Amino acid sequence: MNTDFINLTTENLADEHLCCIIRSRTLHPGIEAKRQWLSERLGEGHVFRKLNAKATVFIEYAPLETAWVPITGNNYYYIYCLWVYGNPKGNGYGRSLMEYCLADAKAKGKSGVCMLGANKQKSWLSDQSFAKKFGFEVVDTTDNGYELLALSFDGTTPKFAPNAKSPEIENKELTIYYDMQCPYIYQKIEMIKQYCETNHVPLSLIHVDTLQKAKELPCVFNNWAVFYKGHFETVNLLSDTNHLNRILKK
Incomplete structure (x- = not known):
């Protein structure tokens, strides 16, 4: 198992691949748009951590206060995406990335970590059954089947914005x-x-x-x-x- 991970920074962002779409060095509009979006978020505490290899193995999370989602709460991290795809699956990479996020949250004195889920797993959302193995629980719901999952360290919980x-x-x-x-x-x-x-x-x-x-x-x-x-x-x-x-x- 390759245990060499790297976090994107303003210094290496231009040179590192972004995992989601593995391409040659040819410019891809979606990747360049993502790179620009990230360049404006990294200073807000946004984290993009990936396997240091040409593979789709990464986690992306941010302080909930600056996460671009209609969820409110104090002192939480929000996980946008945790993705291990293809041959790397089954090697413990997902666990390693989740454990890093949780350890980072605790080290920074966060109240917990949350993510978007649903009563039935949706495409393009991180695997909620995997998250529940770490203790994530449903803390809020919508009438149309979406759920907010959270792992609280201090008993507080985030919630969906009323809108x-x-x-x-x-x-x-x-x-x-x-x-x-x-x-x-x-x-x-x-x-x-x-x-x-x-x-x-x-x-x-x-x-x-x-x-x-x-x-x-x-x-x-x-x-x-x-x-x-x-x-x-x-x-x-x-x-x-x-x-x-x-x-x-x-």
């Missing part, structure tokens, strides 16, 4: 809230724009580009949220046009 629990908007068009925290988002947006233009589907894209916008979102959010006919649909990135079609036929 995240009422996932309805006035706009009836296909509406997508997004930020550039995930490098896949750029290509998903381009796919959706092209599909909607070709099929004459009205589309509203709302770039969540400030912390305030993220905290005030009308739904749960990890970096992406889809509404149609005013109703919240999913935090999953739309995998293909078939997925989009199923939403539009509702």
Whole structure:
């Protein structure tokens, strides 16, 4: 097992790969957008820790106060993503990354660590059954099946912002809230724009580009949220046009 891990910093950010999309040195718009997003977050205590190898093995978390999610709480870390993919699976990397995050939280005097989950595991969300093995528990829920998982060190717990629990908007068009925290988002947006233009589907894209916008979102959010006919649909990135079609036929 390779135990050589590295944390991204402002000094090495330009040279290190970002795990999610393993590419050659050719520029990829999604990766460069993510790199820019990260460059503005690292000074806020945001952590991106990865295996020092060409592999998808990483954890990404931030102080809840500056995490771009509609969740409130004091002195917590929020885990955006914990991902071990492909051949590295089964080697204990996920445990090592989670243990690092928990140890970091304790060392910095945090009250605990939290993450977004659901009553049924969703794509694009970290494995909540894995988190529960470390003692994470459901501390808040929404009416549409999403859960806030937390591991508290002092008995306090975070919660969803009230606005995240009422996932309805006035706009009836296909509406997508997004930020550039995930490098896949750029290509998903381009796919959706092209599909909607070709099929004459009205589309509203709302770039969540400030912390305030993220905290005030009308739904749960990890970096992406889809509404149609005013109703919240999913935090999953739309995998293909078939997925989009199923939403539009509702």
